[in-house]
Amino acid sequence: AAGVIQSPRHLIKEKRETATLKCYPIPRHDTVYWYQQGPGQDPQFLISFYEKMQSDKGSIPDRFSAQQFSDYHSELNMSSLELGDSALYFCASSEPRTSSYNEQFFGPGTRLTVL
Amino acid sequence: AQTVTQSQPEMSVQEAETVTLSCTYDTSESDYYLFWYKQPPSRQMILVIRQEAYKQQNATENRFSVNFQKAAKSFSLKISDSQLGDAAMYFCAYRRPLLGFGNEKLTFGTGTRLTIIP
Numbered sequence: 001a002a003g004v005i006q007s008p009r010h011l012i013k014e015k016r017e018t019a020t021l022k023c024y025p026i027p028r029h030d031t032v033y034w035y036q037q038g039p040g041q042d043p044q045f046l047i048s049f050y051e052k053m054q055s056d057k058g059s060i061p062d063r064f065s066a067q068q069f070s071d072y073h074s075e076l077n078m079s080s081l082e083l084g085d086s087a088l089y090f091c092a093s094s095e096p097r098t099s100s101y102n103e104q105f106f107g108p109g110t111r112l113t114v115l
Numbered sequence: 116a117q118t119v120t121q122s123q124p125e126m127s128v129q130e131a132e133t134v135t136l137s138c139t140y141d142t143s144e145s146d147y148y149l150f151w152y153k154q155p156p157s158r159q160m161i162l163v164i165r166q167e168a169y170k171q172q173n174a175t176e177n178r179f180s181v182n183f184q185k186a187a188k189s190f191s192l193k194i195s196d197s198q199l200g201d202a203a204m205y206f207c208a209y210r211r212p213l214l215g216f217g218n219e220k221l222t223f224g225t226g227t228r229l230t231i232i233p
Contacts, residue, residue: 042206042223043160050216058220070163094219102213103128104221106160 002026004093005106012113013081020074021110025093031055033104034066035090043090049074081114083105088112117142117209121224128197129232135182136192136227138207145169148210149183149190150221155203163205166190194229202231 005024013019025032031050035043045058049068060066063081068074072093078085088111091103118141128134140149142176151163166174166183178198182191194201207224 031216035221037158043151045222047164048218048220050218055216056218056220080128090160092160092221102219103162103165104219108157108159111158 002046004091004105006089006091006107006110008110010111010113012115014115015081015083017081017114019078019081019112021078021089021091021112023074023076023091023093023107025072025074025091026095026105029093029095029105030072030074031094031096032068033092033094034060034074034076037088037109038084039087039092043087058092078112083114086112086114116145117147117148117211117222119209119222121207121225121227123227124225125228125230127230127232128194130199132197133193133195134197134229136194136205136207136229138190138224140188140190140207140209140224141211142188144211146212147176148212149181150208151179151190151192152206152208152223153183153201153203154206154226155200160206164192195199197231199231199233202212202229204228 021084033048034046037043046060048056052068065078089107091107120139147168149166153161164176178195204226208221
């Protein structure tokens with residue numbers, strides 16, 4: 001079965017650089033969630049999209065922006081990178097509301113290291 | 116805001132034995148969903164088991180079962196016949212009722228690292 005694809009899997013950047021993380025949801029999934037997991041921490045919700053519109057926003061820095069495109073893939077753009085942005089970034093997708101659980105399927109994550 | 120608390124940063128269990136991981140949460144909503152996720156060294160997030168708050172019956176998935184106490188806002192995970200492959204970080208997570216439209220973010224606890232002793 002198809003899974004959520006995230007690219008790149010690993011990314012190394014210098015401080016003050018920019019980074020773009022990409023997420024390709026499972027086919028026919030219309031909702032995407034982004035989470036950030038710092039070292040030794042639990043995942044924290046950043047932002048979500050439904051049908052190409054931002055639907056919810058968490059503790060996402062103003063330096064970050066994201067969008068969902070017409071093919072439902074999503075990109076997280078991060079500018080003026082700081083050392084504290086080093087983390088594992090997860091994307092999760094869910095399908096149109098077909099069951100009460102509406103499970104979120106997680107991608108393998110992108111590990112961002114800021115030097 | 117909803118909060119999820121896992122008071123056991125680390126747990127260990129002998130292989131083939133049973134272990135219980137604790138989770139409490141705080142919410143003012145009457146209907147919601149609770150999940151246990153497993154994160155092995157690969158860092159992949161794997162759904163272990165889920166529970167809907169309005170269902171009285173505790174969820175079970177093979178060797179994994181939960182003890183859901185709604186009044187106490189407690190949601191513990193029991194792993195029976197522990198196996199070496201169960202070694203991982205386990206996260207308890209809360210989600211609001213399904214509204215659709217991408218408003219169902221997961222709120223995670225801080226995790227419990229489970230070690231299996233051969």
